[in-house]
Amino acid sequence: xxxxxxxxxxxxxxxxxxxxxxxxxxxxxxxxxxxxxxxxxxxxxxxxxxxxxxxxxxxxxxxxxxxxxxxxxxxxxxxxxxxxxxxxxxxxxxxxxxxxxxxxxxxxxxxxxxxxxxxxxxxxxxxxxxxxxxxxxxxxxxxxxxxxxxxxxxxxxxxxxxxxxxxxxxxxxxxxxxxxxxxxxxxxxxxxxxxxxxxxxxxxxxxxxxxxxxxxxxxxxxxxxxxxxxxxxxxxxxxxxxxxxxxxxxxxxxxxxxxxxxxxxxxxxxxxx
Numbered sequence: 001x002x003x004x005x006x007x008x009x010x011x012x013x014x015x016x017x018x019x020x021x022x023x024x025x026x027x028x029x030x031x032x033x034x035x036x037x038x039x040x041x042x043x044x045x046x047x048x049x050x051x052x053x054x055x056x057x058x059x060x061x062x063x064x065x066x067x068x069x070x071x072x073x074x075x076x077x078x079x080x081x082x083x084x085x086x087x088x089x090x091x092x093x094x095x096x097x098x099x100x101x102x103x104x105x106x107x108x109x110x111x112x113x114x115x116x117x118x119x120x121x122x123x124x125x126x127x128x129x130x131x132x133x134x135x136x137x138x139x140x141x142x143x144x145x146x147x148x149x150x151x152x153x154x155x156x157x158x159x160x161x162x163x164x165x166x167x168x169x170x171x172x173x174x175x176x177x178x179x180x181x182x183x184x185x186x187x188x189x190x191x192x193x194x195x196x197x198x199x200x201x202x203x204x205x206x207x208x209x210x211x212x213x214x215x216x217x218x219x220x221x222x223x224x225x226x227x228x229x230x231x232x233x234x235x236x237x238x239x240x241x242x243x244x245x246x247x248x249x250x251x252x253x254x255x256x257x258x259x260x261x262x263x264x265x266x267x268x269x270x271x272x273x
Contacts, residue, residue, distance in 0.1 A: 032072050054243070055219075056218055057211070060248055060250070065183060068099065068104065071095065072271070074093055079266070093106055094106065143168075148163045163189070179212075187204065191205060207226065221233065242272070243267070
């Protein structure tokens with residue numbers, strides 16, 4: 001069985017469906033390891049973290065300090081629904097290098113996967129990060145660039161097509177009660193306060209997320225990115241397979257032009273090769 005791979009990449013413009021699909025896929029890949037198989041049923045309650053092919057997610061939008069290594073690929077699908085709009089997106093990518101030296105991942109985010117709105121696959125962007133995992137400290141540090149525009153339908157997202165840059169750190173806090181993962185960092189553009197006027201690429205703000213692992217298959221996540229508060233849960237329904245599901249609510253603080261609370265959901269899978 002291959003060792004656990006620590007990794008994650010990122011998203012594009014914060015807390016939209018495209019970002020959610022990317023972050024879900026990459027946090028699934030963070031702890032992904034080979035499928036175990038065996039004589040256990042498809043669905044059962046894992047007794048400890050070592051039984052898990054991956055762990056529940058630890059972010060719902062904030063970039064992670066943990067980065068991937070070569071040998072893992074990931075894919076994610078997500079959706080976002082508020083009182084007026086529905087949007088969906090997908091992401092796929094893979095890791096490179098060695099996170100204990102210098103690793104990272106690259107991914108493609110594809111926005112608007114619903115053909116019914118006339119905008120199917122009308123935007124795509126490239127995301128890249130590199131970083132190092134300090135194994136003894138349980139800390140990962142990364143820098144990344146997200147939202148590099150590859151194709152973009154006219155007027156599909158206004159003029160906000162500049163990439164975003166960030167630096168992030170993630171700390172693993174294992175314990176016998178409720179293990180915790182804490183993420184914090186700084187970024188511009190899509191990570192800046194969504195209420196700021198003019199060009200956000202010249203603004204820098206902080207972001208963060210905290211995940212509480214209630215049981216090996218379930219985490220509760222609170223995320224604050226771009227002045228947007230998001231809360232939800234992440235689940236791994238099949239302990240033997242690196243598949244995770246996220247459900248939650250975003251924009252609880254009702255910020256920005258689209259100042260509505262929205263339901264979010266995503267599913268992601270990782271593959272070890």
